[in-house]
Amino acid sequence: xxxxxxxxxxxxxxxxxxxxxxxxxxxxxxxxxxxxxxxxxxxxxxxxxxxxxxxxxxxxxxxxxxxxxxxxxxxxxxxxxxxxxxxxxxxxxxxxxxxxxxxxxxxxxxxxxxxxxxxxxxxxxxxxxxxxxxxxxxxxxxxxxxxxxxxxxxxxxxxxxxxxxxxxxxxxxxxxxxxxxxxxxxxxxxxxxxxxxxxxxxxxxxxxxxxxxxxxxxxxxxxxxxxxxxxxxxxxxxxxxxxxxxxxxxxxxxxxxxxxxxxxxxxxxxxxxxxxxxxxxxxxxxxxxxxxxxxxxxxxxxxxxxxxxxxxxxxxxxxxxxxxxxxxxxxxxxxxxxxxxxxxxxxxx
Numbered sequence: 001x002x003x004x005x006x007x008x009x010x011x012x013x014x015x016x017x018x019x020x021x022x023x024x025x026x027x028x029x030x031x032x033x034x035x036x037x038x039x040x041x042x043x044x045x046x047x048x049x050x051x052x053x054x055x056x057x058x059x060x061x062x063x064x065x066x067x068x069x070x071x072x073x074x075x076x077x078x079x080x081x082x083x084x085x086x087x088x089x090x091x092x093x094x095x096x097x098x099x100x101x102x103x104x105x106x107x108x109x110x111x112x113x114x115x116x117x118x119x120x121x122x123x124x125x126x127x128x129x130x131x132x133x134x135x136x137x138x139x140x141x142x143x144x145x146x147x148x149x150x151x152x153x154x155x156x157x158x159x160x161x162x163x164x165x166x167x168x169x170x171x172x173x174x175x176x177x178x179x180x181x182x183x184x185x186x187x188x189x190x191x192x193x194x195x196x197x198x199x200x201x202x203x204x205x206x207x208x209x210x211x212x213x214x215x216x217x218x219x220x221x222x223x224x225x226x227x228x229x230x231x232x233x234x235x236x237x238x239x240x241x242x243x244x245x246x247x248x249x250x251x252x253x254x255x256x257x258x259x260x261x262x263x264x265x266x267x268x269x270x271x272x273x274x275x276x277x278x279x280x281x282x283x284x285x286x287x288x289x290x291x292x293x294x295x296x297x298x299x300x301x302x303x304x305x306x307x308x309x310x311x312x313x314x315x316x317x318x319x320x321x322x323x324x325x326x327x328x329x330x331x332x333x334x335x336x337x338x339x340x341x342x343x344x345x346x347x348x349x
Contacts (some may be wrong), residue, residue: 001026004021005030005247005345006037016213018164019211020213026027034215038256041259044288046290048334049337051197051290051292053100054095054296055106055294056088057106058106058107059108060304061110062109063108063110064101064139065174065178066174066177067172068204068205070225070306070308074311074332076125080304081301085117085120088125089128098318098322099336101132103133103134103154103162105121105134106158110138115144115148119148122149125153126152126166132146132340133342135155137158137197139159140159140182146189147192155195157194158197160207160228162201164218167204167210168207172206187293194320196225199227201246202231203246211219216258219262224265227262229254231248232246233245233272233308235306248273248283258288259289267288267291269281269283269284271295275310279324281328282329287332290341294322294335299317322336323341
């Protein structure tokens with residue numbers, strides 16, 4: 001079945017039946033060929049460079065009540081926190097010293113940070129670190145709010161759609177949340193000019209291979225600059241607490257498939273992969289990923305950003321985590337780049 005991998009590499013798509021075969025086969029030779037072609041594609045476009053993204057989780061308050069997320073509004077057992085502008089800038093200062101040239105401002109959907117407050121934070125980072133990219137990941141907003149972030153100096157926005165199937169989406173989210181709203185936000189972000197990231201959880205409750213194939217086609221249509229794929233991990237503080245975690249093997253196959261479909265995309269080896277497997281990040285890189293996202297949040301709040309249980313690296317200082325990552329990546333033949341790693345420059349836009 002190696003021909004399926006070769007066809008995907010050539011055409012950047014397959015039929016539904018071919019995708020299903022590739023994602024479910026137990027043929028290890030085909031799987032290794034898939035990883036090899038994805039790895040070669042990433043190397044061709046990005047060399048052996050792996051880009052750092054400094055994650056700053058600045059608030060764990062969330063007005064939404066997604067059934068799979070530990071930050072959900074109805075979780076009364078979570079100690080909530082918010083970082084001030086000064087604390088966020090201190091995280092950026094430490095990150096810049098360590099060679100980070102992208103900061104990712106991530107939170108739950110917290111209306112305390114108004115459009116004006118977020119713009120003030122973004123402007124302050126932009127003024128201090130003009131050589132850095134600023135990524136924002138704060139959920140669904142109206143066009144004016146997104147545009148305000150962009151004009152304040154944000155370059156990138158992450159908004160995973162999680163599943164494009166309306167039926168599956170409704171099983172994961174409370175009434176009032178719709179996939180059409182999420183899709184509108186993604187196209188809005190693209191139209192404004194953001195480098196836009198989306199993606200899925202692999203193995204989320206009720207997910208089928210057909211759902212995943214729908215996601216493959218949706219992202220082929222959206223053409224995001226960044227694609228985030230991680231295994232679903234349960235949180236004890238959600239209705240899905242007893243659901244099995246997602247498959248490492250399927251996650252890695254999807255990283256490779258997305259790499260062949262989107263050769264220029266920025267694809268992280270996620271913290272969720274590192275949480276579910278001791279060498280998860282390395283496995284992700286060897287399947288075609290080219291980004292890692294160490295945490296720059298203050299240690300005192302790390303364990304409070306509980307999207308899922310037993311999150312990796314919550315006790316490591318940023319400097320330790322960066323050094324550890326560098327050693328682990330060098331052991332598999334890769335190097336950490338201190339460049340911003342912009343998709344646009346590689347796509348020639």
